[in-house]
Amino acid sequence: MALLSRKLLIPLLGLVLALYFYSGGDEFKPELLKGKRIIVTGASSGIGEQMAYHLAQMGSHVLITARREEKLKKVVAKCLELGAPSAHYIAGSMDDMVFAKSVVKKAEKLFGGLDMLILNHMGDSYYNFFNGKVDHVRKLMEINYLSFVTMTVEAFPMLKSTNGSIVVVSSIAGKIGQAFVVPYSATKFALDGFFSSLRQEFILKNVNISITLCILSLINTDTAVNAVGDVLRMPAAPQEECALEIIKGGALRLREVYYKYELTKIPILFRDWVPELLDSIMRSGFIVENLKNDSSLFS
Template sequence: MLEAGEDTRVRRFVPGMRAARSRARFDLSCACSTMPKGSTARVDRSGLSLTLGFREPTMYRKVFANKVFDRKVVLITGGCAGIGRALAMRLAQAGARLVILDLQQAALDSLVQHLADHHNAEALGLVCDVAEAEAVQRAVALAVERFGGIDVLVNNAGITHRSTFAETSLEVFQRVMAVNYFGALHCTQAALPSLIARRGQVIVLSSLSGIAPLLYRSAYNASKHALHGMFETLRYELKGSGVNVMLVCPGFTATDLRKNALVGDGSVAAQAPLAIGKVASPQDVAEAIYQGALKRRRLLVLSNVDWRARVLARFFPRLFERVLLPRLSGLRPQDLGRH
């Protein structure tokens, strides 16, 4: 529902309520269609600056929310750092039983112990490279053997790179696709029978790169666009099964992803943070994902910059190229075409 005033405000209080259909506010209506119920949005007069917030839930909703994930089995890939770790903490607070997949045994042991000590949570840490289908099958089998099944799968593991298409080796393309795309594919295929049996949920960590192009990340962009294509199709194929598929575009977040970025030859080269304004904390992103999972949302785009990029790239590509693409890629407008 829209309320006119000095600033236009949008509040989504009632399930199923539609945003304004005015074409002048199309970007805002897109945002509202995927906002968690009970959230609020504030936009400037241009309609292109969006700030999200959450209303304090009622006592009934608090009690209900605290029960949704109680004793549920949640498998998180890449769960020892960043958003994956923060989400594991948040779900542990909600009473979930956790299966964490990662590459480092020491980090897994530390996280499992922390979850037990601070949240009294049952957790199983498994070393697994999600790019290897057989390793994923073994890990999922161990999780099912330990907990009886999987209720929620969080495809969070991912890597990135920064290099021009011409400078990026085939091996980098293959590695990025192997982790970001095929890793999610392997995990979803392995867990799907259990998810269907339990009417569960698949949560996929995507990116701005899944909804708009970024310079010097052709392999990363390809992997995230592939995720959207596959999981949007899967959502329709699973209609009626009770399984929800939620894609999440968290925006720029303070994680170590860029510190482990690949360059064109496949070596690791830490990258300086982009000057794109406010950067979200993993805890804030985890809370937004948790709230979205409670409502079984289809898509969460958590950054106003990402919303602007999505709308402009799709409907006004020349404006996107001139206004947002340099900023999002860490360049000055005059630098475009020089690399």
């Protein structure tokens, strides 16, 4: 009992310190984004769409991308209505690395440079027990991970010249293993490993490009709610607020953004000290019988 108490006390003390440091720092001002040249991927709906609108209102030049061209046209039109000095789109799929590179090249052609690269897109996956299909894991890794790396490499010269920022939209599933999202979780862990390591190398090489990793809880996008709404006992946070917090984190060049904080940072603190307890709590949050088309592992 005493051992358990000590195990619980340490993360609680860590939480107090984390809350203290989180409350400090620079103040965000929308003017920080005025005139900035920004790419937002996965911007035809959800968080990406909302980020485009926030940036438009802040006076940023935006280039958005996703697969659905008609939806992108509407988002661009609204961005211009909201005050964006310029707004453009390019439609295509991020499982094609040639297309991923072409997005960055179009930004260079349109803007003559780049100040911020917001990587937000993700491939379609399922919410259920892992089905053992390795081809799906491979394709999801290409979209959710390799295209992020490809765009970062392609954008590096422009971002280096502007002391720019890379914003990587990830998930609590990229910090703590999650049931029913095995392929997705694997891609998010890969993002953490790549960009956290790259940040270290930037510092060692005196490269003044910031990398902000965004750790998100469940957000009320149509895709997420439709997939997990009946299975996960967790409130979904508003996508509009989430999008703004991501933008703030990138503008302030934060190392990581946690949203919602209590549903991301606190579980991570417990992960390292009482992992079995955390796992048990997480499993209790599922209504397994509500899984759609429930199937046995590897069936």
